Amino acid sequence: EAQVTQNPRYLITVTGKKLTVTCSQNMNHEYMSWYRQDPGLGLRQIYYSMNVEVTDKGDVPEGYKVSRKEKRNFPLILESPSPNQTSLYFCASSPKGSEQFFGPGTRLTVL
């Protein structure tokens, strides 16, 4: 089944404790992206990647890191999480960037 998977689905952590949210797709898509969704603010793009070893900032990259060492994986790293990063995070993949397919989401709470 073609899909985008994210892990973990739910995470509660404390301020400053480094964490990684994994994202994997099995559709051989070139493009992958991370978004956060907050009430009243909608979906905002954090980082995106057009291909392996190529990453670019989205609208809200501060406090986040990404890497794209393999085509199928695009992990999101929070080196020192803060409470304002409490949000619902979505990973997405696409053949070229237009038709994006989203994962199920990761709900992160930073205390």
Next chain:
Amino acid sequence: QKEVEQDPGPLSVPEGAIVSLNCTYSNSAFQYFMWYRQYSRKGPELLMYTYSSGNKEDGRFTAQVDKSSKYISLFIRDSQPSDSATYLCAMLGDDYKLSFGAGTTVTVRA
């Protein structure tokens, strides 16, 4: 001013009615226009995808893009309770950064 403006609603209609959703945008570089549907606690699901101006129909769904007015629409005919969801417009330009509207919450009453 946001690049993409979308009325958050909520919008409540009786079953069988036509649902009309729209977004306006300010970035002339947008070329790809999409509508996503998001059920509660789920990821967005691509509904319709249009390149440049024009109309596109898929079953009960019709998407319209008017680049001259910077205005896009989604129409849902013969709406069903299962259409109750949040609908998000999204747009992509040359930089491959996707910009979303805030989403419109739709409830179809049985």
